Amino acid sequence: MKRKAYDELLAWKSGKTRQALLVTGARQVGKTYLVREFGRAEYSRFIEFNLATDDATRESFAAARDPEDLLLRISVAASEAFVPGETLIFIDEVQQCPNIVTLIKALVDKGEYDYILSGSLLGVELENVRSYPVGYMSELLMFPMDFEEFCWSMGLTEEAFDMVRESLRKEQPVPDYLNERMLGLFHRYLLTGGMPDAVGAFVRDGTIDNVRRIQSDIRRFYNRDITQYAPKSRRLVIQEIYRLIPSELNNSTRRFKVGDISQVKRYSQIEDEFLWLSQANVALPVYNVEEPKSPLLASKERKLLKLFYSDVGLLTSTYDKQATLGILGGLGVEGRMNYGGVYENVIAQELTAHGFVPYYFTSKKTGKLDFLIEDESGGVLALEIKSGRRFRSHAALNKALDTPGYAIDNAYVLAQTNVERDGKVLYLPVYMASVLQRPRLV
Structure with missing residues (x-):
């Protein structure tokens, strides 16, 4: 299904200056499907994690002590190798592991890979997350199909x-x-x-x-x-x-x-x-x-x-x-x-x-x-x-x-x-x- 938000994803990819993207919105509005279609069409390497269904990955990411440790854990959990400049890392249901939002700043600053985080209830769950990376993350709020x-x-x-x-x-x-x-x-x-x-x-x-x-x-x-x-x-x-x-x-x-x-x-x-x-x-x-x-x-x-x-x-x-x-x-x-x-x-x-x-x-x-x-x-x-x-x-x-x-x-x-x-x-x-x-x- 064609979604207007796809154009906003394209604009983020072409116009960003080392910024991750946080895709928010209510459950079942099509966030995961859209990011998945975007990643597969616009990148040669698309790496996806779902922290709601993959217990081992969630526990591993939650244990990350610093950005470098998180990147190592991401690479271990990934099913294929990363290619700098050609890889999109998509972490879905990130509200299950909110520390990722605070660690992503340093990884984005390196500029090697692109990052999209997504999840439901983020306006609630991430409200009190410390050190929200202002300037290092754009936000796309998705709605039901208009x-x-x-x-x-x-x-x-x-x-x-x-x-x-x-x-x-x-x-x-x-x-x-x-x-x-x-x-x-x-x-x-x-x-x-x-x-x-x-x-x-x-x-x-x-x-x-x-x-x-x-x-x-x-x-x-x-x-x-x-x-x-x-x-x-x-x-x-x-x-x-x-x-x-x-x-x-x-x-x-x-x-x-x-x-x-x-x-x-x-x-x-x-x-x-x-x-x-x-x-x-x-x-x-x-x-x-x-x-x-x-x-x-x-x-x-x-x-x-x-x-x-x-x-x-x-x-x-x-x-x-x-x-x-x-x-x-x-x-x-x-x-x-x-x-x-x-x-x-x-x-x-x-x-x-x-x-x-x-x-x-x-x-x-x-x-x-x-x-x-x-x-x-x-x-x-x-x-x-x-x-x-x-x-x-x-x-x-x-x-x-x-x-x-x-x-x-x-x-x-x-x-x-x-x-x-x-x-x-x-x-x-x-x-x-x-x-x-x-x-x-x-």
Whole structure:
């Protein structure tokens, strides 16, 4: 499966100045597979170690006293000889042996071999590692496959997305045949999400049962990770927060109600638990701001947040199949389920993967704005997400645009529609969130 992160690996290889690469991200997002493909294609020698499955190698590396000792142990454990300038050494599940991160600096400085370290929960496990080698290690944070990558796996060409980007730039409708195709793929993406194994099963079978089995297994892995890695005093609360996310997103405000957690009354009691899930990259927090004006971070309210799953397919797989029937038709509301939370989850996921830090805004006077983001120049963009047919009704957005003192530069409504400008509001097909991209700082 083609991944955008491959280009970032190539950029690291060609542009690095004696830097190792740390590939982070939640479990099952495709880190190992991508690095393996990269190593085999771009190097004449690719050496791989998995510290979660190879006990002898893990114990040997953990016993290393200094960088030279670690390199010796790596060479002994390797299945083939190293060639200076042509060898990539890949150490996977490095959280099992965090001392490697502190020893890698001297090895990288020699410049003989390239090093990639990878693992899950690194934001949690490596938080307190001493002597983190600043300047000697770049970091690549991987996410589940975004909608564009999913479409590639389904056979859609890159040229199709070029047309979508051009339609957004010119504020012109996407051709009907392409808009219909993209909306159909988007509805399927809501069910499959972007976990590579789940996408692969869907591409292979065209049905949902194996996809949901894989998604259930991944959620089970995440719960096991909480049991294994989270502090003992917090494990049960972290697990409860993670399990509550689907029901919290099914309420009208999407806001996570702290009072729904057993024996918890104040956010301050469980702030670290929310932070753990975020650092483990299995949940995406979106915080409220006191006012919609730049810089958004300056008015962030830590006690008010919406919490999303890192992958929309993991969310929809928690609901029974009958409840998700309306997703395929894009009906928005079907029977007892409102899909607003599902749509907001996928938008939060896309925005985060594309370099934005999303916020939301709510007030008694104005109402609720689903998302606020800042572009590279600091301009504020308001996004309203509509899962149903009544997407032209957005009173809160209208009030915010007309309120003196607010500083919203652009306003988009993402819905089951095509591109259309109506005064200050630009209506976009919901899948166009996939082409919103914050340029990376070089």
